Amino acid sequence: MTDGNKAAPHRSVLYLFAAVLAAVLVTFAVFVPVAPFFFDDGSGVDDTTAQMEAQDLGFTPLAQLGAIPTPIDNPITPEKVELGRLLFFDPRMSGDGSMSCNSCHPSDQGWSVDTAISFGPPGTSHWRNVGSVVNIAYATSYNWEGSKKSLESQNSGAWGGAVAGNLDKALGEERLAEIPDYVERFADIFGTDTPLWDDALRAVATYQRTLVSRNVPFDSYLAGDQTALGDQAAAGLSLFTGKAGCVSCHDGALLSDNGFHALGVPQNDEFLTSPLRQITFRYEQWAKGATEDVYRTTDQDLGRYYVTHNQVDKGKFRTPGLRDVCYTKPYMHNGIFSTLDQVVEFYNNGIPGDGVENVDPLMRPLGLTQPEVDQIVAFLAEGLCGDPVTDTAPELPPYRDGTLPGEER
Ligand code: HEC
């Protein structure tokens, strides 16, 4: 399709979008009660433009995480959690038998490997920063572009995907069937004669649902303990919900609107310099159904566009939750920032001009002073940082001839 063909329908869609947006804004401005943070943030900070814009858009008040959301057909039981835990740590659930979920989501690196962009199975690379699996039960879509709607289907791609586990489903089932302890556990939990892929997904998703932040100071603060946040972090919270406008997107219990935004995050040059990265990058364009034109021309991760194929979604990524963000460096979909200071500096500078496609209007300079930047960082790094959620690698069950992973004969 040429650009000329696209232009006409595109414009009318824009008009419609503008009309709907105007209606929504008016509705919010008139009817939506604004959370008390904006009225009494205690910071002595001026009522800036940022604050007013955030107010207009409306947001869900920050809150503690509620009970763990669970699909109706996959309730949490201790036996299923234990089976899921074994599977999460078991490298036999990858094509070449060398990588488990824990290889890329190691429990001692915030459940997300510390490199900017993940590695992949031997001979490949990944193309994105690893997302943490802590609090993943509360997300409403998965992966940076929200391509998966359930944790179970995300995990199927994680075991099976060419740049993740690279395990063929049928091969995976055959491997499980040769491990007597698994056969017994699957029979007890799911009532099957032989382990099934979908049940393995139910188990591994169940294990992850139990990985929830622990003792986050901000949660104690929300529960009424005013001393739970230090002075710096408390001032940072006021800025987060006020002058800096972070709460416009990082709201609700998860500190994420579960929405998609283009921030204009800088490119990661690894894609230009590393052949393996470039191979994966191009492969992903193809695998995610980009048009031939896009496949040939883009040098950017287009994010949400791969799901909707709408121009307006190019460069949008899902807003990540921020509890335990202290453990999950580096940051952003391409791991371009290695510290929280760099992240807040990036927001403070804003995106100059209109060079970035679809960039969110909130991405304009915030005018934060250095002490204010430090306060926001203190809120992120201390206020939102709970006790580490950890687990140690369990002892894995052997194949029926007694061999363990790596000892296969
Ligand atoms: C080779 C490394 C690798 C392996 C192996 C791997 N992952 Fe991931 N995982 C990633 C990367 C990179 C992402 C981000 C992918 C994206 O957004 O496109 C991710 C994303 C996820 C997400 C979504 C996080 C979010 O915030 O949306 C979940 C959940 C997840 N992985 C769980 C698992 C599980 C469970 C396994 C084992 C079945 C696994 N992963 C295996 C690298 C890996």
Ligand code: HEC
């Ligand atoms: C317009 C919506 C929006 C606003 C406003 C916003 N964020 Fe974000 N935030 C996002 C999105 C989307 C991402 C992921 C972007 C990407 O990877 O390209 C993100 C990523 C982050 C990350 C990285 C998390 C991770 O796990 O990689 C941190 C930290 C963060 N934001 C903090 C803040 C702070 C602090 C503010 C206020 C100064 C703020 N955000 C304002 C939408 C927003």
